[in-house]
Amino acid sequence: MLDPKRLQALQAVATTGSVREAATQLGYSSSAISQQIAALEVDSGSVLLEPAGRGVRLTPAGELLARHATRIFEQLAQAESELMALNAGQLGSLRLASFASAGAELVPPALAQLHARLPGLDVTLRSEVPEEALALLRRGLIDVAVIEVHDEVGGDGLVYTPLLTDVYRIVLPRGHRLAKRRTVALADAAGETWIRLGNHIGCCRRNTLAAFDRAGFTPTFVIEADEFWPAQGFVAAGMGLALLPSLALGVIRSDVVTRPLRPDAAPSRDVYAVTRPALSDTTAVKTAVAALVDAAQRDVVA
Amino acid sequence: MLDPKRLQALQAVATTGSVREAATQLGYSSSAISQQIAALEVDSGSVLLEPAGRGVRLTPAGELLARHATRIFEQLAQAESELMALNAGQLGSLRLASFASAGAELVPPALAQLHARLPGLDVTLRSEVPEEALALLRRGLIDVAVIEVHDEVGGDGLVYTPLLTDVYRIVLPRGHRLAKRRTVALADAAGETWIRLGNHIGCCRRNTLAAFDRAGFTPTFVIEADEFWPAQGFVAAGMGLALLPSLALGVIRSDVVTRPLRPDAAPSRDVYAVTRPALSDTTAVKTAVAALVDAAQRDVVA
DNA sequence: GTAACTTACGCTTATCGTAACCATA
């Protein structure tokens, strides 16, 4: 295989017309260029340069190689410029997965901001439960995962950025006796019936059960809702009360009300943006995570 | 500028899927590949490889560079294959110049043979006097010159290949007293009148004058012909005799005859194929010169 | 005589391989 470095020397001679000027252009001595081309002549098995007056001239073989060299270095320059664009987040794609309630409330404004800042980025979003999102992340099929967790995170080689702590609120039918209070102690609702959350909705079920446990009673479940929206419906229908995370309460039925729980007793889930170390320094991922942090901040304030 | 050698390492990892196999493919140790890519990561300012299970995976930046690397090395391979074709004479062009009488008799069969052997070669022919042909050769505007010379040749940095010695013959009107002889001694024609050759026709004029001088008489010129064909006409018209080179006698008028001169007295011109050293080893030029030698051989025999 | 290219030669520097180390399945 012909050595590109040597081709570059030849190409410089072709464009400048002399060994001396080629050396100047490339920052070498004439000797270096002369030796490069001599080596290239051995490699290619052709005479590439011939004396012409006091200078040199390219042979047909030399012209042919110089022509190709030009194309090769153009290609190389294009690779560099595309890489710059990729590094700047002006090019390429960003694949994101989030759990359902974040995908509805947190992610859309974040992606809007991301798109405003990096219009050239091809952003795709899918909805996945946390474990699946992490698996996809590890397999390189997505670049950023927005997940909910309860335990400590990290130590698994992934990069976690905390977004917000999503506090559970109690959801009551309008006119319920507890609706008069600004905050509700879970123990005061010990006699109520409850809407249970489906097992597949992240870790909400385990989360709420732990809260009942801390409140000192075992709840009576009358029905199971497999999504957050039907859960509100069951509450409105008077079948029972529900504990739902704030992120799932972006839209609240007019015939139900929500109240915060006493802080010490309130269950919560932590929301993180996760990525791989190799991507964590790219502009695309950094901008995306920053946008998520931003959106989370505004969500908490609101 | 990104180092192509390092890009090659990355591309090998991209195609094989592992550092180890890439090393095997390129004939290096794993360590070398790892170091190449580490260096490329510094050059490019991007993470290109990330751990994936027990092996590695390319990042988007890595994929981008690998993609470009593929194109670059394809281009390089194409350059090599075109160069091979050029070296084999299956590609490219061959520009040839010859003096007029060779261009009529010697060159056409040679070029026919050249075309048969190297059909891919783009051959062009122009007619030039020897000095001009040599000047064009030196300036790189032609590749092979077919010239006539009288003095010794060489020592000027060009490569000379002798083709033939073109002997002058005496041209007589049919029925002339000297036409009965098989060979003519120039001294026997001392009393005749002569057709002078134009100054621009190579070196024929000087050549013939020297022959008269050797024969011991000064010829009486009655008219000057600026081409060989009219010279035959003047002879046929009975205006005088002429000395013309054999190569110019490919076509002979029916009302004139030609006879060889006594060997010791016969003037002659030497015909050479000339090229530049840088081209003398190329298949195209070697084949062309060989074809000229071949044609000259057949011409002499005939 | 001068300008340009090439050749010779010593030295710097890049880069490879061996071997030890680390991580993963």
Added chain:
DNA sequence: TATGGTTACGATAAGCGTAAGTTAC
């Protein structure tokens, strides 16, 4: 425990520059 990747380090060889040699104007 074995496989694949990376890091450390010594050895090798490629490639540069200086300087002398050669050729053309």
